Amino acid sequence: MTYDVEKIREEFPALSIEDRGRRRIYLDNPAGTQVPRIVVERMTHCLIEANANVGGYFASSANVDAVMADAHSAAADLLNAPSSDDVIFGQNMTTMTLHLSRSIGRELSAGDEIILTRMDHDANVTPWMLLAEDLGLIIKWLPFNLQTFEFDLSALDDILSEKTRLVCVGGASNLTGTLHDVKAICARAKSAGAWTFVDGVQSVPHVSTDVQDIDCDFLACSAYKFFGPHQGILYGRREVMESLTPYKVRPAPDSMPGAYETGTQSHEGAAGAAGAIDYFAWIGETMAQDYYARNSHLSGRAQAVHAAMDCLFDYEAGLATHLIKGLQQMPGLRIQGISDLRAIDRRVPTISFTVDGDSPDRIARALGSENIFTWNGHNYALEAARELGILESGGVVRVGPVHYNTLAEIDELLNALDKILARRDAA
Numbered sequence: 001m002t003y004d005v006e007k008i009r010e011e012f013p014a015l016s017i018e019d020r021g022r023r024r025i026y027l028d029n030p031a032g033t034q035v036p037r038i039v040v041e042r043m044t045h046c047l048i049e050a051n052a053n054v055g056g057y058f059a060s061s062a063n064v065d066a067v068m069a070d071a072h073s074a075a076a077d078l079l080n081a082p083s084s085d086d087v088i089f090g091q092n093m094t095t096m097t098l099h100l101s102r103s104i105g106r107e108l109s110a111g112d113e114i115i116l117t118r119m120d121h122d123a124n125v126t127p128w129m130l131l132a133e134d135l136g137l138i139i140k141w142l143p144f145n146l147q148t149f150e151f152d153l154s155a156l157d158d159i160l161s162e163k164t165r166l167v168c169v170g171g172a173s174n175l176t177g178t179l180h181d182v183k184a185i186c187a188r189a190k191s192a193g194a195w196t197f198v199d200g201v202q203s204v205p206h207v208s209t210d211v212q213d214i215d216c217d218f219l220a221c222s223a224y225k226f227f228g229p230h231q232g233i234l235y236g237r238r239e240v241m242e243s244l245t246p247y248k249v250r251p252a253p254d255s256m257p258g259a260y261e262t263g264t265q266s267h268e269g270a271a272g273a274a275g276a277i278d279y280f281a282w283i284g285e286t287m288a289q290d291y292y293a294r295n296s297h298l299s300g301r302a303q304a305v306h307a308a309m310d311c312l313f314d315y316e317a318g319l320a321t322h323l324i325k326g327l328q329q330m331p332g333l334r335i336q337g338i339s340d341l342r343a344i345d346r347r348v349p350t351i352s353f354t355v356d357g358d359s360p361d362r363i364a365r366a367l368g369s370e371n372i373f374t375w376n377g378h379n380y381a382l383e384a385a386r387e388l389g390i391l392e393s394g395g396v397v398r399v400g401p402v403h404y405n406t407l408a409e410i411d412e413l414l415n416a417l418d419k420i421l422a423r424r425d426a427a
């Protein structure tokens with residue numbers, strides 16, 4: 001069977017909700033996605049059958065041990081981590097990054113250099129700026145090209161040096177939607193002897209992610225962006241994690257993953273995250289058989305999940321193409337990201353725009369009153385918004401379709417937008 005969006009939509013109870021007689025159109029997905037039924041079921045199961053702390057000699061504790069073991073194994077499959085012990089859970093990407101930065105900081109000293117980018121979400125910027133402030137590190141900035149919305153890797157070569165200890169880069173921008181060549185960036189960083197921290201929050205929901213292929217040292221993501229609950233996930237290269245000093249309390253385990261999983265985990269969150277990954281596997285098994293061959297280096301759930309991600313990427317590229325073509329018809333509208341359709345595979349379907357003389361707040365508000373959900377503002381991509389010259393003018397309107405959205409929904413958005421912009425022109 002090939003991709004069947006109607007079958008997909010049946011899995012998501014939230015997609016059929018109506019408000020004031022109008023169906024919801026969820027295009028706010030880069031800020032958080034809806035969840036399929038399996039996620040709710042796994043979380044409910046965890047809260048009813050496995051509601052205990054880990055490691056006890058009784059049934060509910062044994063159940064939660066199994067839930068957590070499966071969650072680690074599912075997360076390892078999603079990211080193709082070498083082992084389920086190489087993946088840790090935590091509250092969210094921001095908290096996990098702030099936490100890990102303390103351990104990384106113990107290995108750095110004044111004068112060491114770190115590289116941050118002008119495109120990244122602030123969660124992959126400020127934790128490192130704070131560390132730099134604490135330790136006297138030197139920050140070097142990787143700029144992006146304001147016309148192509150991509151990094152120029154020769155600019156990276158210019159700022160990498162034997163003093164570079166860490167390169168922090170996003171997999172995909174939550175503002176422009178650019179999909180960065182993290183593999184090339186990590187290779188360059190590695191040959192300079194630096195560690196790499198990849199913010200996968202906006203790439204993992206859209207592309208097959210293989211930490212072994214990317215060859216990064218750390219990669220963080222968030223399950224609520226990929227159809228799971230609010231749950232952070234972080235991969236760390238084993239030898240690096242073991243060389244760091246975990247910031248933990250004394251009775252906590254000394255080994256991975258427990259050494260970095262501070263306090264009692266959200267077991268139900270981990271259960272739900274595993275549910276989302278099993279949902280991808282279901283897509284792989286039932287709709288993405290054509291994508292198995294290119295993932296023949298994987299097996300079992302990992303192969304099904306990665307086949308699904310490749311299939312979803314192609315479907316989403318169709319949505320992005322349709323959306324870009326429609327937006328390009330609107331006078332005064334500027335897409336703040338890649339809009340050349342020949343480069344559609346270098347972006348995720350998160351599409352931000354500005355309209356000359358209009359405010360993103362007014363547009364998002366007007367769309368909201370049509371029950372079309374979008375975001376406006378800088379979306380925490382402070383550096384990118386500043387570079388694009390839109391920080392002071394209210395940022396962008398961000399439209400972020402995912403694999404459960406349809407071409408018909410994109411048309412509804414475009415029609416509504418047409419009317420909203422025409423109303424402004426008539427006023």
Ligand SMILES: Cc1ncc(COP(=O)(O)O)c(C=O)c1O
Nearest residue numbers: 092093094121123174201202222
């Ligand atoms: C690219 C990117 N990185 C990091 C984050 C922060 O993730 P979390 O909410 O899990 O802390 C977000 C949230 O929108 C994001 O889009």
